[in-house]
Amino acid sequence: GAGVSQSPRYKVAKRGQDVALRCDPISGHVSLFWYQQALGQGPEFLTYFQNEAQLDKSGLPSDRFFAERPEGSVSTLKIQRTQQEDSAVYLCASSFRRGAPYNEQFFGPGTRLTVL
């Protein structure tokens, strides 16, 4: 069955370059999350959408990071003027249970970003 897909799977950028990472959630899933996972670390929350509304962006590390989900399905995470510390795996997850007492999130394989 179709799960969460992310593209590209790998991205190499030169420092200062802009990048755009795409997430296709499971069809019909209301909620979409972006996480950043550095090597040997657990995921760190970046931002959360419910449909097209960005309800929480408290985890975005700087104003160079921007996320959008204009039609409530596909989402794009954009990083402007990339820095070496942005090198990480960017994980996207989706969830369908708005208001559920728990939050079962289904994850994509991630995009591994390397900034040289």
Added chain:
Amino acid sequence: QKEVEQDPGPLSVPEGAIVSLNCTYSNSAFQYFMWYRQYSRKGPELLMYTYSSGNKEDGRFTAQVDKSSKYISLFIRDSQPSDSATYLCATGSNAGNNRKLIWGLGTSLAVNP
């Protein structure tokens, strides 16, 4: 101090062993607790979730939560080489629009045949 603490290991056990994985957390507002498994170069996949103190069993896996001591555990019985992965605990609350998960570092587990 991180909100969720987890020993990164690595942990190496022989096939058939019982594995115990643990996390502690600091925020009493956390209401639900999850264990995810992550294979190399893959996204995390949900193994177990609990919403209260006590035990929850699913096949070879048992999740345990003790809210009084802010301690969560995952037990794996009859461990198999296919269980070799990183195990991540995660927790969160539903206050307001808060849907984010707070994660431990992950414990790397190797089950040797």
